[in-house]
Amino acid sequence: MQARILVTGAAGFIGFHVCKELIKEGFWVIGLDNLNNYYDVNLKKARLRELSKLLKIKRNGSFIFIKTNLEDKRSLNQIFKKNKPQKVINLAAQAGVRYSITNPNAYVSSNLVGFANLLELCKDYPVEHLMYASSSSVYGGNTKTPFSEKDFVDSPVSFYAATKKANELMAHSYSHLYKIPCTGMRFFTVYGPWGRPDMAPMIFTKSILADVPINIFNNGEMSRDFTYIDDVTNAVVNLLSKPPNSPSNKQKTYSSLESSVPHRILNIGNNKPTKLLDFINLLEMELLKKAKRNLKEMQPGDVKETYADINLIRELIDFEPKISLKQGIKKFVNWYKNFYKI
Ligand SMILES: NC(=O)c1ccc[n+]([C@@H]2O[C@H](COP(=O)([O-])OP(=O)(O)OC[C@H]3O[C@@H](n4cnc5c(N)ncnc54)[C@H](O)[C@@H]3O)[C@@H](O)[C@H]2O)c1
Structure with missing residues (x-):
């Protein structure tokens, strides 16, 4: 019998892809999401329908979906009590840098209160591995590149980033106190089919076509x-079977693969930054259409560059990003045209 995995944010962009892969691999997946309307709920529902379709083809994997809030501790407790997940992948959160300026409370609620509830449940119903989403945004305005897990990350430039850094600290404390093996995943601008409508690939594609x-x-x-x-999904699924242990060597640093606490932080990125204008050129080439460009000032909360050092995750699971930006944009545009019937 394959392990029972709780995936929060299952109707979200990354959560959907992770669930899909886990179902394909025959895991027993419990998907949780509150289906909030931060962006088009129909896209979230369409992702869930896609997972149901996959289930009909795959006979060994299983998937149940539960619509609930991470903030609803009673409901979370029921889920843990009934399903006893062995591993948890927390991808539910209020995402987005810009929205955190106008609606910080959504971040307090999902990312802080919700995550605290999840940690409590992982303490009450011990899990073999808790993996959770952090973000490249924790590097703030750091100028030393590539960004390494060992770098100083105490100067967030958005409230979103502050909640992600808080998640890392909260997880570290629970990992230290209750020996919960935890992996924090700092994702770097994830894109592709079924992507988020609030992110550049989707916003630009929609506008250029219109x-x-x-x-x-x-x-x-x-x-x-x-x-x-x-590439992100493969990393997440591979990491599932690599929970950090509590090594005897207490001298190692917090961000090392051999931390004295069973908690680790890993960058999951491409290790190949692309200039925004080059990204737009590639998109134009794929759409066979020029963008009308409106040059603007820097937005509050934004950072100029992100660039992942991926040596740690390479060392751990032989991670190597396989899809070039050109290939990835092609796959994204194909999906977009097909999904929105253009
Ligand atoms: N996509 C990226 O480029 C990127 C980069 C860095 C970090 N991240 C992080 O990765 C995770 C997944 O991101 P995504 O791009 O899939 O975002 P997403 O918004 O598509 O998915 C998040 C899902 O969580 C659900 N959710 C939000 N708050 C909830 C709550 N309180 N209770 C239950 N469900 C809730 C939403 O309905 C949504 O379906 C997030 O933590 C995000 O901050 C993403």
Whole structure:
């Protein structure tokens, strides 16, 4: 019998892809999501329908979906009591840097209160591995690149980033106190089919096709370590079977693979930053259409560059991103046209 895995944020972009892969591999997956309306709920429902379709083809995997809030501790307790998940992958959160400026409370609620509830449940019903999403945004305005897990990350420039850094600290404390093996995953600008409508690939594609000008912040003087969703999903699924242990060597540092607490932080990125304007060029080539460009100032909360050092995850699971940005954009645009019937 394969392990029971609780995936929170199962109707979200990354959660959906992770559930899909776990079902394919025959795991017993419990998917949780509150289906909130931060972006189009129909996209979230369509992802869930896709998972149901997959279940009909795959006979060994299993998937149940539970619509609930991480903030609802009673409901979470029922889920843990009934299903006793052996592993938990927390991908539910209020995402997005810009929205955290206008609606910080959504981040307090999902990312802080919700995550605290999840940690409590992982303490009450001990799990073999708790994996949770952090973000490249914790590196804030750091200028030393590539960003390494050993770098100083105490200067977030958005409230979103502050909640992600808080998650890492909260997980570390529970890991230390209750020996919960935890892996914090710092994702770097994930993109691909079924992606998020609030992120650049989707916003730009939609606007270019509709002849609407796209806003290019900081006059395009920005770069992102765009990471294709399949590379991310493979990393997440591979890491499941690599919970950190409590080694006897107490001298190692917090971000090392051999921390004295069974908690580790890993960058999951492409290790190949792309300038925003190059990204737009690639998208235009794939869409066979030029963008109308609206150059704008830097947005509050944004950072100029993200660039992942991936040596730690390479060492751990032989991680190597496989999909180039050109290939990834092609796959994304194909999905977009097919899904939105363009
Ligand atoms: N996509 C990226 O580029 C990226 C980069 C860095 C970090 N992350 C992090 O990865 C995780 C997954 O991101 P995503 O891109 O799939 O985002 P997403 O918004 O598509 O998915 C998150 C899902 O969580 C659900 N959710 C939100 N709050 C909830 C709550 N309180 N209770 C239950 N469900 C809730 C939402 O309905 C949504 O379906 C998030 O933690 C995000 O911050 C993503």
